[in-house]
Amino acid sequence: MKSDSNLERVLAAGHFAVTGELGPPRGANLETIKEKAAHLKGMVDAVNVTDNQTAVVRMASWAVSLVIKEMGLEPNYQMVCRDRNRLAMQSDILGASALGITTMLCLSGDHPSFGDHPQAANVHDIDSIQLIKMVSTMCEQGRFLSGGEIDTPPHMFVGAAANPFGDPFELRALRLAKKVAAGADFIQTQCIYDFPRFTEFMRQAHDMGLTEKTKILAGVTPLKSAGMARYMANKVPGMSVPAEVVKRIADQPKDKQAEEGIKLLCEQVEQLKTIPGVAGVHLMAIEWEHRVPEIVERAGLLPRPQL
Amino acid sequence: MITAQRKPMEEIFQSVERFGKILLLGCNECVTVCHAGGRKEVAMLASALRMGRLKQGSPLAVDELTLERQCDPEYAEELALAIDKYDAVCSMACGCGVQTIAGRYQGLPVLPMVNTTFMGASERQGVWAERCAGCGDCVLGLTGGICPVARCSKRLFNGPCGGSSKGKCEISPEVDCAWQLIWDRLKQLGQTELYTRIMEPKDWRTARDGGPRRIVREDMAI
Amino acid sequence: MSDFDPVVVVFACDYCAYTAADVAGRMGLSYPPGVRVLRVPCAGKVEPMYLMNALQMGADGVLVAGCQVGDCHFKSGNLRAAARVKRVQELLEEIGIGGQRVAMAHMSAGQGAVFAQAATEFSQQIAEMGPNPIKQGARRAA
Numbered sequence: 001m002k003s004d005s006n007l008e009r010v011l012a013a014g015h016f017a018v019t020g021e022l023g024p025p026r027g028a029n030l031e032t033i034k035e036k037a038a039h040l041k042g043m044v045d046a047v048n049v050t051d052n053q054t055a056v057v058r059m060a061s062w063a064v065s066l067v068i069k070e071m072g073l074e075p076n077y078q079m080v081c082r083d084r085n086r087l088a089m090q091s092d093i094l095g096a097s098a099l100g101i102t103t104m105l106c107l108s109g110d111h112p113s114f115g116d117h118p119q120a121a122n123v124h125d126i127d128s129i130q131l132i133k134m135v136s137t138m139c140e141q142g143r144f145l146s147g148g149e150i151d152t153p154p155h156m157f158v159g160a161a162a163n164p165f166g167d168p169f170e171l172r173a174l175r176l177a178k179k180v181a182a183g184a185d186f187i188q189t190q191c192i193y194d195f196p197r198f199t200e201f202m203r204q205a206h207d208m209g210l211t212e213k214t215k216i217l218a219g220v221t222p223l224k225s226a227g228m229a230r231y232m233a234n235k236v237p238g239m240s241v242p243a244e245v246v247k248r249i250a251d252q253p254k255d256k257q258a259e260e261g262i263k264l265l266c267e268q269v270e271q272l273k274t275i276p277g278v279a280g281v282h283l284m285a286i287e288w289e290h291r292v293p294e295i296v297e298r299a300g301l302l303p304r305p306q307l
Numbered sequence: 308m309i310t311a312q313r314k315p316m317e318e319i320f321q322s323v324e325r326f327g328k329i330l331l332l333g334c335n336e337c338v339t340v341c342h343a344g345g346r347k348e349v350a351m352l353a354s355a356l357r358m359g360r361l362k363q364g365s366p367l368a369v370d371e372l373t374l375e376r377q378c379d380p381e382y383a384e385e386l387a388l389a390i391d392k393y394d395a396v397c398s399m400a401c402g403c404g405v406q407t408i409a410g411r412y413q414g415l416p417v418l419p420m421v422n423t424t425f426m427g428a429s430e431r432q433g434v435w436a437e438r439c440a441g442c443g444d445c446v447l448g449l450t451g452g453i454c455p456v457a458r459c460s461k462r463l464f465n466g467p468c469g470g471s472s473k474g475k476c477e478i479s480p481e482v483d484c485a486w487q488l489i490w491d492r493l494k495q496l497g498q499t500e501l502y503t504r505i506m507e508p509k510d511w512r513t514a515r516d517g518g519p520r521r522i523v524r525e526d527m528a529i
Numbered sequence: 530m531s532d533f534d535p536v537v538v539v540f541a542c543d544y545c546a547y548t549a550a551d552v553a554g555r556m557g558l559s560y561p562p563g564v565r566v567l568r569v570p571c572a573g574k575v576e577p578m579y580l581m582n583a584l585q586m587g588a589d590g591v592l593v594a595g596c597q598v599g600d601c602h603f604k605s606g607n608l609r610a611a612a613r614v615k616r617v618q619e620l621l622e623e624i625g626i627g628g629q630r631v632a633m634a635h636m637s638a639g640q641g642a643v644f645a646q647a648a649t650e651f652s653q654q655i656a657e658m659g660p661n662p663i664k665q666g667a668r669r670a671a
Contacts, residue, residue, distance in 0.1 A: 082461070086508065108468045111460050111478050124463065126508045129465040133505065145508060163469030168490055171502070175466040179506055214406055237470040237477035317622035347578065352618070354581035359624035362662045364669035 002139065002185070005102040005157035006074040007046040010280075011186065011215045016273060017280030018301045019076060019188065019217060020044035020292060022068065024059035030067060033059075036289040037068040043296045044073075044105050044283065048188070052077040053171035054120040055115025062096050069100055075161060077101045080109025085125035086134065086145050093135060097154030105159040105188065106131040129175075129182045132160050136183025154216060160184035162216070164201035165240040173204035179212045188216055188282040191221040191232075194240035195271060197233055204278050213279030218272045221284045222295060226250035263279055269299040309401045310435045311343040311421040313352065320359060322418050323367065325521070326394035330354070330386070330418070332408065333373035334400035341435055343421050344399030346373045352399065352420060366518035377404025383411040390415060426457075433486075443513025443520065447499055451492030456509075464506040467491075534563045535589035535655040539648060541581060542572045542603045545638045546594030550648075552641030560648040563589075571607020572596070572633075580617045580631050587664060590655035594634045594647065606634060629657055 001008055010017045020040045025032045040047050047068060051061040065075030077096055079089060092301055096104065110129040112120045126134065126145075134145045135158050142153035160179040164172050176187065192198045198218070207210055223229045229249045233241035245264070252260045272278045281301070285292050313319075323329060339345025353369040356406025360367035370393070374382045374407045377400035386408070390396070395416040398405040401423040409417035425437040440457040445456055446464075456462045460478050467486035493499050511517065515527045533549050541547040547568045553560065569575055572595025583591045595607035611633045618628035632654075636648040 106464060108461050111470070113460075113478050121451045124462045126509065127461070127463040128466055128468075130508045131503060134508070161469065166467060166469040167473055167484070168467070168471070168487055171466055171486070171490055174503060178465055178503065182505055240470075275345050316620070320624075345631055347576070350578050351581060354578065354585050355620055355624050358581075358626055361666040361670070364623050364666045366667070366670050373613050 001022075001263070003102045003155040003157040004100075005046070006307065007076065007186065007223050008105050010045045010305055015045075015280075015303065015305045016301070017046075017215070017217060018044045018304065019046045019048060019280065019282045020289075021048040021050065021286075022064070022281070022289065023050050023053055023287070024061060024064040026056070026058055028059070033064055034071065037071050038178045039289040039292050041071065041073055043292050043302070046074040046076045048076040048078055048282070048284075049104060050183070051080045051107070051109070052115070053110070054061040054081060055082065055110045055117070055120075056069045062092060062099075064099065065096065065101050066099055067268055074103060075101055075188060077102060077104040078107060080107045081124050081130065081131055082109030082112065082122050083128050085123050089131065090134070090138065090144055093138060093154055093156070094150075095144055098152075099154060102155065103157045103159065104135065105161065106135065106184075107161055113127060122128055128160065129178050132158055132179055132184050133182040140183075144284055150258075151197075157185050157301060158183055159186045159188060161189070163190040163238050164198050166189055166238040169197070169201075172201055173208060173210070176210055177208055178208050183277040184214050187216045189216065189219040190238065192268065192286060193232075193245045194242055195268075197240060199275055202275050206277045211279075215279040217280040217282040218275075218278050219284060220265055220268055220272070220284045221259075221286060222265045222288065222291070223249050224288060225254070225257045225261075226252075229261075232293055255263055262291075262298060265295060267298045269301065308340055308435075309337040310341045310424045310427045311338050311399075312403050312424055313343060313399075313421050314419070315358065316355065319352075319356070319420060323356065323395065323397060326367065326393065326416075328368040328370075328391045328394050329356075330370050330372060330375065330390070330396045331403075332396050332398045332400070333371070334377040334398075334404050335373055336378075336400075338400055338404075339373075340429075341379045341506070342433075344401075346371075348397055349373055374400075374404075377401075377405050380407060382412060383407050384493070385414065441483065441514070442511070443508070443517075444510065446506075449506070450490045451496060451498065451501075453485055455485055455489065455493060458483070458488070463510065465515050466502065467475065475496075530599045533656055533660060534561060535652055536587065536589045536649070536658070537561070537564045537571070537592060537652050537655055538588045538622040539564060539566045539592045539594055540569050540572065540575045541566050543568055543570050543596045543663050544597040545600070545640075546572075546631045546634070546636055546644060547643035548638035549594075549636050549640050552639060552668070554641075555643040556641045558645040560645045564652055566649045571601070571603050571606035572610035573601070573603055575610050575613070575618050576654065577613050577620075580614070584621075584626065584630065584661060585650055587637055587661060589630065589658075590651060591631045593632070594636060594644070597635045600637065608671060626662060629654065630661070635664055 049061045049065045065077045112122050142150045162176050226249045229246040333344050333349035349371045355372050376382050383511045397420050399420045405419045426439040428436045442456050457473045471484040476482040549564050580591045601607040614633040622628035636643040
């Protein structure tokens with residue numbers, strides 16, 4: 001084991017892993033974190049703690065990670081390249097590791113123009129692949145990006161994101177390969193509704209030998225309503241939601257749409273388990289943390305292994 | 308070329324509020340080519356200023372002059388004899404020109420009339436787009452001739468983010484995804500193996516991050 | 530407003546509007562006396578500064594009259610003219626002179642009536658806007 005990560009143990013033992021997600025609050029408010037985290041406890045192997053998600057200011061991801069760690073959950077500490085330069089990133093990684101954060105996810109970050117401070121300078125000193133490589137080098141070689149020696153190196157199970165639905169499609173597996181070469185131990189994908197395209201992506205990744213080298217967790221998000229389905233289909237860049245998926249939710253009366261969304265998700269999880277190289281699911285129940293226990297139960301993902 | 312756009316008139320009127328006689332100074336280089344601060348634009352702004360101030364009942368005398376190049380001290384010297392007549396120089400050159408004039412005529416307010424915008428190229432008549440960020444360490448040879456620093460919204464060095472969609476950037480359907488362009492060109496050139504290499508973190512010292520930059524050519528500086 | 534007869538300068542393309550103005554005259558169609566027609570080889574020859582100069586010299590309104598869309602003798606001179614007029618309108622709005630003091634009209638050479646109507650309507654519009662405000666400002670300053 002390269003870290004103390006529970007996710008690493010679960011994956012190494014060959015279990016079908018489940019990760020969840022928790023968005024930090026827009027304030028100095030511990031209560032909502034604790035409330036959201038309580039719903040996730042025992043339901044998932046690690047919880048992604050987003051880092052100023054959609055470029056909107058929220059409580060620091062390392063702080064929220066520590067809060068939920070104290071509650072007995074494993075945080076997957078997200079870090080974006082948008083808000084910090086290489087100095088800040090490395091110092092945050094040292095701090096996080098010293099305080100017991102063992103799992104992190106390296107991301108480019110949404111552009112500030114989407115967020116609440118579109119006036120902000122976007123840093124992008126290094127990109128997500130360079131970040132993965134930097135963390136790996138810090139952990140494995142005990143060296144900073146500068147080459148300087150780290151007296152006590154951090155230990156992280158290093159994750160990265162992949163979006164099989166971004167363009168150009170032919171680059172998607174190649175970009176995944178670069179992330180793996182940079183040192184990504186695990187991958188979480190964008191939410192999947194377009195199975196033909198995801199299956200093709202996984203086939204390419206599998207053929208390139210990437211599923212041997214990294215663990216791929218397929219992203220799933222329950223559609224809460226027809227409105228959400230349409231929003232995801234039309235407004236979110238790099239997202240593919242087939243028309244029949246939108247129709248399936250929209251064909252239900254309003255009060256049955258959420259239920260249909262959960263049913264769809266359960267079917268998706270079953271289907272994902274059959275795709276070679278899928279090592280787990282990343283469940284992004286956006287502002288729906290309280291439904292996670294029911295969703296993982298119905299999707300047959302319980303109990304979570306205690307390792 | 309350096310591109311620029313005229314400032315909003317409200318801001319311009321405010322900046323010249325306290326003056327009665329100004330020199331409106333154009334530049335015959337980049338800002339002429341991008342129709343921001345050449346002879347014609349000087350004439351237009353001069354006319355707008357005169358009319359606007361007449362309407363307000365406080366006429367402004369505006370003399371017009373366009374230098375061959377505002378960012379060279381030799382040309383800035385051309386103003387030396389006449390400059391005392393004016394309350395201020397209003398420059399329609401890029402920030403380099405404004406500073407050259409301000410540096411030469413220390414006692415006189417020198418005000419920018421344009422916002423210097425980017426280093427770009429003309430896509431077609433009337434359309435300019437950013438092409439270079441002046442990072443001081445050109446990578447175009449590795450990226451199919453398309454710059455990831457200037458043309459990727461997140462200046463990514465290792466490929467498109469998840470927001471690339473149908474050739475466009477996530478920030479706007481008006482903006483091309485630089486990495487889609489890079490990939491298409493690498494394929495055309497038979498150089499796709501360039502993509503598979505991890506590009507290492509950039510040394511930004513050669514860019515603005517290393518502090519203000521300067522070039523000294525000993526052979527020319529005599 | 531009735532006693533204000535605005536000075537309106539019309540930049541008329543030689544291939545259409547200038548002839549149309551002539552036709553209007555021969556047809557005995559009248560338009561306001563303050564309308565002054567200047568011949569240009571193409572509406573596309575009208576630079577933004579022509580409009581500004583006319584206003585600066587005391588015109589109350591400026592009309593650019595070019596060929597029908599698709600009929601420009603020089604292919605796109607009329608389109609360029611229309612785009613420039615729009616740009617000048619924005620500038621005039623910004624400086625408080627009023628964007629509507631300049632306008633674009635399209636017509637063909639035989640359309641004397643269209644010319645007379647365009648000139649009359651534009652002149653009326655300017656009359657409603659009142660005199661070019663720089664004239665009053667100049668008097669105040671003097």
